[in-house]
Amino acid sequence: MGEPDKITIGGLVDRTAANYPDNDALVYPDRGSRYSYKEFRDTCNRFAKGLSGLGVKRGDHIAIWGTNVPEWAISQFGTPRIGAVLVTVNTSYKSFELEYLLKQSDATTLIMIEGTKSSDFKSILYEICPELQHCNPGELVSERLPLLKNVIMIGNNKHPGMFTWDEVVKMGEAVSDEELAASMAATDPDDVAIMIYTSGTTGFPKGVMLTHHNIITNAIAHVECLNLSPVDRMCIAVPFAHCFGCVGSNISCIVAGAAMVVVETFDPVQVLKAVEQERCTVLNGVPTMFIMELELLDKENFDVSSLRTGIVAGAACNIEVMKRIVKDMNMNEVIVAYGQTEASPCITSTRINDPLELRVSTVGRALPGVEVKIFDPETKNEAPPGTQGEICVRGYNVMKGYYKMPEATASAIDGEGWLHTGDLGIMDENGYCKITCRIKEIIIRGGENIYPREIEKFLSTHPLVRDVQVIGVPSSKYGEEVMAFIQLKEGATLTQEEVRDFCKGKIARNKIPKYIAFVDRYPVTSSGKVQKFKLQEMAIEMLGIKETPRPVTTCVS
Template sequence: MELKNVTIGKILSDKIEKMPDKNAIEYENVFYTWRELYDISDRLAIEFLKYGIGYKSHVAIWSTNSPDWIVTYLSLARIGAISVLINPNYKENELIQILEYSDVEYVCYGKLAVCNDIVSCLKNKKIGKIKRYIPINMATDLKDDGTFSISLEDMEKLKKAELKVTPQSIASMIFTSGTTSLPKGVMLTHYQLVNISIEATEEMRWTEEDRMCIALPLFHCFGLSVGLLASLYKGFCIYLLSKFRTTCVLKCIDEYKITLLNGVPTMFLALLNNSGRKNYDLISLKSGIIAGCTVFKEDYLKIQKELKLEKLQQSYGQTEASPSITFNNYDDPIAIKSVSVGKVISNVDLKIVSTEDGHELKAYEDGEIIVKGFNVMKGYYRLPEQNSKKITKDGWLYTDDIGHVDDDGNLYITGRKQEIIIRSGENISPKEIEDVIIRYFDVDQVKVFGIQAPFVQEEIVACIIANCGKTIHIDNLKEYLKKYLADYKVPKYIYIFNKFPLNANGKIDVKKLKKEVQLRIG
């Protein structure tokens, strides 16, 4: 693939020239054409400029999926602002940490009740560099109003702002969890996000006549790059859901004859387990990407067979790589696609290296996966020490994932160096949860990890030692955790121990602890 030196705004303007009246988005039975999307983004971009938002301004988008989210994102991209994409499930404490770390100046928030409630509280506090909170409802309001008139003076200001934006400008800051309790902000450019979206459309052979149901959250790199931006490049219509609900997805596929569906393994498995699935016609489904976390061979085969998704392609990546690193070849046999995440994408190099001394390993030898190419992030925001550990001076990104390649270059993921928990496609830091639990009264020690589970891939377990002579009530602890953690981070299993098993160097023996937990679960 030949890399294109263009911005997100340029890709959008191309749609106006080639297919202005073609539908771009459907949401709750309302369609938006590419022309409407562009015109509304004109108006919103100008409003942003009047607020003082401009090139390199840090602007949070805190909302569930909606046309307003999309118009806000595109408008910010056009004027060169950096969109800071925030999980709408964050509670107040988590949100404040993210806003302060990422130097957010403006917060664009959606209609979700929790957003409005928390914003009301935040407005009464001095938080970092925040200057203004902006409700986003421009897409809905202007669609209803139908007027898009803009003065020549305002249009000139917009054009002037757009000229400052280059393909190498940072487009977005997207968060990923690591071994530290605070998520890290990954800085990605227009060039990286656009070219990953192009790569996906070419690997998957998508066309402008396809129709994609997007239930993946847009604040995740997966939903953004190979969902929204892929449609922006190729021109197919996306049918947007505010969040993933199996019945809504099934209804969408049936009603709109959806051809493309991307998701994490747990999403596809949930569709299979919907008791009403047989009532919907899913024959239109043609292809999709399954990624975000490891899918077991048996699950892949079941999904592929039951949904008749012959071109269900595995892909491997991470936010730090924009996010795509590999794709199954389009015509790979099922025997390969069910166990391998495919070959490295064009314009990117991949190696497997020893975790002990860093030398390159041969085929079938397990080691750490490292990659180098256009997709490698510009770095974590304000974390120079983390950056030096993650990316070498000559550009190699160390993924912390363990795997090997076969003789044909197909990659197989076999584990990961760190203890990150992956639950329903969400990367969850055990330390973040441990940091909250340890503050609960009468907790002496805590260890958090994930255990394999059906449908969600991993469930969160918290093992706790209470202070001597004290009693911890599990239900009370869970209520406490819900105040400080998003619901998906609250452990499903919490067990009290008298002591933890230790290894020879005095550290907790996690393998033994997991075995004890499995015995308790039964």
């Protein structure tokens, strides 16, 4: 891939709509709705004008909190048309996490749905922003969220303090085409287009700033690796709020002129129905999703013969599962990709013509236009082929930085532009990489990254808790589950259920520890540092787990 022409997201949508105006752009099988590329572009324009009419300016931060509804995609491609920055909010967030994100991101506007089956978003927002219930829309003055002024509720149900989606779109009628064109012209490809929050081992989530150029060029690489074209139809059930959804899926489709066939919330039945009904050729997901789809195919008949390819990402996929994806889902050209949000997100990928064994035993080679090297963590020198070291990446895909966190940015990206992934791996003489260990203590549950330090800080706010250590333990279904080792204050008593009840409604459900153990002391080094690998050994013995654990600390001395 040569260096592509720089273009903004707005320009990309316009170009694809001009080239393939009648192609399906956005399809919702369960709703029976679909937009052609011309209709999608026009809809995004109307919403962009609505935001402008609301007073949103270039550089303003617009948060969005919702499942894969049509308005999410319209927001993703409408917001950049006026130079605003979209801030994604995980749908599993509760009050503690939402307040932090909205405050740290300096969001002035929040677009949201009313909630999901398991979470009432509206009530959560009113909890942290009670002033919203007693103000006119657009006139919010919040003590805890001083910059937040506008809340837009997707749908037409009226709620105190909030605009409806249609009310905002109507505001755009006063904005001319010339004004919108001027806003687009003022937007630069190197401007930040989207902020996605991710965590490290040092505390709370960090806002990863990705530019138009970052994500469009990474999507172009996805298109090349998957050999996507305007005839392809991608079933998208991965969350839009993650980079895999909004870049690896949505923007990739726009680049190729392919159809986005969307499942609002992952459900294997709805996924396979969508594939069958819309004759999808591409299906992305993490291993847990594919396992659930394969289990369903064992019980029921779905026509998946139209499938050709897709990306398996987020965790290691064993060879038996991959063979079944190829055989039972007809995905002969399925590939494996590795990346992280800070890299827009993809770093390496296998290719559709690689042997299956290579697609399982490695995470592929560097994407076109991306440099990948293995550095010795101690000497900082490049490691020879076959030698373990830290995987580092340099190129167009490296983030602009963490929002308002210069020290964290400098720690992640060195003076020569190398992004240090925190993952240890080996590269062979052909450039194919294997992930051998994670330096970071991230727990990967069903393809979702969970950060122990964040859970530890939250559980430490319980009045009876003295200290907490959180680790991941192996799970045959999800890859890993969360386990908390808790030290209580002297004389205190607490049950496992009481701990979980304390978490409910405050942190995401997938972060609530499945396993809890109360201990008097932790295994520590001579310097007093907690040895988490020994906690993991204790957990495996305590729980009678047979699976091999994934290391939770640095694999080098």
